[in-house]
Amino acid sequence: MSVPRLIAVGYDGSADSVAALRWGAEIASTIGARLRIVHAVGLLEHAGLSGRCSPHEQAATDVACRVGLDIAQVEWRVRDGEPAAVLRRETLGDDAADLLVVGTRGAGAHGGGTLGSTSLDLAQTATVPVVVVAG
Amino acid sequence: MTTVVLAGPAGESAHDGGPHPESPARVVAAMKGVHDLHLGSDLVTVDVGPASREDLARVHSLRYLDELEAFSGRGGGALDPDTFVTSDSWDAACRAAGAGLAAVAELERRRDGVGFVAARPPGHHAVRSRGMGFCLLNNVAVTAASLVAGGARVAIVDWDVHHGNGTQEIFWDEPAVLYISTHQSPLYPGTGRPDEIGGARARGKTVNIPLPPGATGDVVSLAFSEVVAPAVDSFVPDWILVSCGFDAHRADPLAELALSSADFAALAATVQQLAPCGGRTVLFLEGGYDLQAVRRSTASTIGALVGDRTFPEDPTFGGPGADAVRAATMLRERALSEVDKECSGGGSLDAPHTGSRGAPTTRLRSDW
Ligand SMILES: [Zn+2]
Numbered sequence: 001m002s003v004p005r006l007i008a009v010g011y012d013g014s015a016d017s018v019a020a021l022r023w024g025a026e027i028a029s030t031i032g033a034r035l036r037i038v039h040a041v042g043l044l045e046h047a048g049l050s051g052r053c054s055p056h057e058q059a060a061t062d063v064a065c066r067v068g069l070d071i072a073q074v075e076w077r078v079r080d081g082e083p084a085a086v087l088r089r090e091t092l093g094d095d096a097a098d099l100l101v102v103g104t105r106g107a108g109a110h111g112g113g114t115l116g117s118t119s120l121d122l123a124q125t126a127t128v129p130v131v132v133v134a135g
Numbered sequence: 136m137t138t139v140v141l142a143g144p145a146g147e148s149a150h151d152g153g154p155h156p157e158s159p160a161r162v163v164a165a166m167k168g169v170h171d172l173h174l175g176s177d178l179v180t181v182d183v184g185p186a187s188r189e190d191l192a193r194v195h196s197l198r199y200l201d202e203l204e205a206f207s208g209r210g211g212g213a214l215d216p217d218t219f220v221t222s223d224s225w226d227a228a229c230r231a232a233g234a235g236l237a238a239v240a241e242l243e244r245r246r247d248g249v250g251f252v253a254a255r256p257p258g259h260h261a262v263r264s265r266g267m268g269f270c271l272l273n274n275v276a277v278t279a280a281s282l283v284a285g286g287a288r289v290a291i292v293d294w295d296v297h298h299g300n301g302t303q304e305i306f307w308d309e310p311a312v313l314y315i316s317t318h319q320s321p322l323y324p325g326t327g328r329p330d331e332i333g334g335a336r337a338r339g340k341t342v343n344i345p346l347p348p349g350a351t352g353d354v355v356s357l358a359f360s361e362v363v364a365p366a367v368d369s370f371v372p373d374w375i376l377v378s379c380g381f382d383a384h385r386a387d388p389l390a391e392l393a394l395s396s397a398d399f400a401a402l403a404a405t406v407q408q409l410a411p412c413g414g415r416t417v418l419f420l421e422g423g424y425d426l427q428a429v430r431r432s433t434a435s436t437i438g439a440l441v442g443d444r445t446f447p448e449d450p451t452f453g454g455p456g457a458d459a460v461r462a463a464t465m466l467r468e469r470a471l472s473e474v475d476k477e478c479s480g481g482g483s484l485d486a487p488h489t490g491s492r493g494a495p496t497t498r499l500r501s502d503w
Pocket of ligand 1: 296297380382421423
């Protein structure tokens with residue numbers, strides 16, 4: 001495969017997603033790729049009913065910059081939808097990501113097994129390489 | 136007077152996730168709306184049983200069904216940040232999925248009337264391989280797939296404020312199903328663009344009309360008169376199923392459309408005009424999270440179908456979105472013509488209709 005030019009990282013503020021973001025930023029910095037931090041907004045978060053604070057752009061970009069990535073190479077993107085579907089859409093169309101990075105488990109994720117797992121869903125369905133980072 | 140066949144309540148006490156907007160109280164509110172109409176002998180309630188494995192397997196993968204049943208059996212948990220599973224969710228979901236089948240069976244027996252499914256958890260976000268967006272099993276899809284397996288053509292009209300990504304995905308390449316959705320955009324689940332028009336075997340059988348926040352009843356009615364009605368009319372369905380969410384109501388906490396309960400009555404009246412011979416129309420409760428709005432909207436919607444036009448709220452006018460309806464039509468036509476060009480010399484958009492198992496479908500519209 002060719003060297004990735006645009007890496008999309010799934011980010012929801014959870015510890016695993018921070019680990020994924022840090023890994024994605026380090027790789028982007030090393031190979032000169034851009035980094036897109038993608039946050040999927042669900043039904044409850046849209047209504048302010050998720051019971052958690054929504055992730056902040058500043059906190060996310062700070063993580064990326066702390067590992068040496070130029071802020072100009074970092075993009076923050078918020079999209080409505082279920083996380084795996086949102087990340088899959090990032091690999092389609094113009095300016096598509098050619099590498100996806102996710103944590104093993106997100107905030108509010110399932111209690112185990114394969115049901116509802118974003119990382120497993122993407123590993124099975126994405127058309128670009130997927131990296132799953134343990135927190 | 137039209138007879139209302141009520142399938143439910145189902146989920147009025149089970150599948151309780153605690154402080155969550157998708158609560159058992161929603162079905163209780165819908166039932167109050169039904170009873171507010173005092174339909175007497177024109178209301179027929181049917182028993183709801185669980186959908187069978189065969190029914191569910193038409194629209195969901197066996198692996199997902201096994202996993203969901205086992206997860207619920209272990210006590211459940213969070214399926215995703217929106218969607219919960221409890222120890223009784225599997226049974227509740229199977230009953231919700233079976234409710235539409237019970238309504239259809241009774242309507243077929245009576246050869247008259249209109250069905251209303253007062254069941255939860257809702258279904259239209261559930262895709263083939265997973266639940267999401269408060270939905271575990273795709274209730275409307277289970278009923279539609281059962282009808283298609285019997286040779287029918289089914290139009291699904293989805294006026295829930297959210298796009299029914301699950302229903303669209305399940306029938307993406309099914310020429311015997313027409314799926315039409317009006318929904319707020321941008322909003323969860325992020326799907327439902329006008330250029331999403333269906334798979335190779337079913338080009339044009341998916342119709343999406345995204346509307347901006349603030350759109351009022353007159354705008355949705357415009358979408359129904361200019362897009363939904365012509366599409367259903369030319370499809371000539373044997374059944375119309377409605378994904379009847381009430382979360383496009385202006386009081387709903389999960390979205391920003393601005394309809395009143397009276398507006399749902401207008402949409403229901405349009406659907407009724409499109410209904411196949413003998414009714415053959417079933418409405419499925421989907422979303423709707425303001426309990427008073429659910430109660431009023433249920434009463435208005437069913438009231439419109441039985442000729443009761445006393446609405447507690449006025450219709451709404453003047454919101455944005457008329458241009459979005461026209462833009463959706465244009466984008467859809469452009470997408471269709473691009474496919475047409477690609478297909479020229481190699482197949483037709485209007486391929487012969489086939490059922491879900493490849494058997495030719497039978498036109499049932501005048502079969503009563
Ligand atoms: Zn909804």
